[in-house]
Amino acid sequence: xxxxxxxxxxxxxxxxxxxxxxxxxxxxxxxxxxxxxxxxxxxxxxxxxxxxxxxxxxxxxxxxxxxxxxx
Numbered sequence: 001x002x003x004x005x006x007x008x009x010x011x012x013x014x015x016x017x018x019x020x021x022x023x024x025x026x027x028x029x030x031x032x033x034x035x036x037x038x039x040x041x042x043x044x045x046x047x048x049x050x051x052x053x054x055x056x057x058x059x060x061x062x063x064x065x066x067x068x069x070x071x
Contacts (some may be wrong), residue, residue: 007033 007062
């Protein structure tokens with residue numbers, strides 16, 4: 001099931017979204033915003049992985065032997 005979210009944008013941003021849809025890169029404005037949210041989510045996940053890698057490199061990470069070690 002889809003939920004509807006309404007947003008308000010300045011004219012300049014509306015023009016960008018409409019131009020991208022008109023160019024054929026996106027079928028709808030909703031598709032454009034779904035792509036932006038996917039990119040944002042990917043960035044957040046990437047930052048988390050980088051932080052974890054840094055902790056592991058600094059020997060602050062915890063080596064897991066089993067799933068029980070997650071507790």
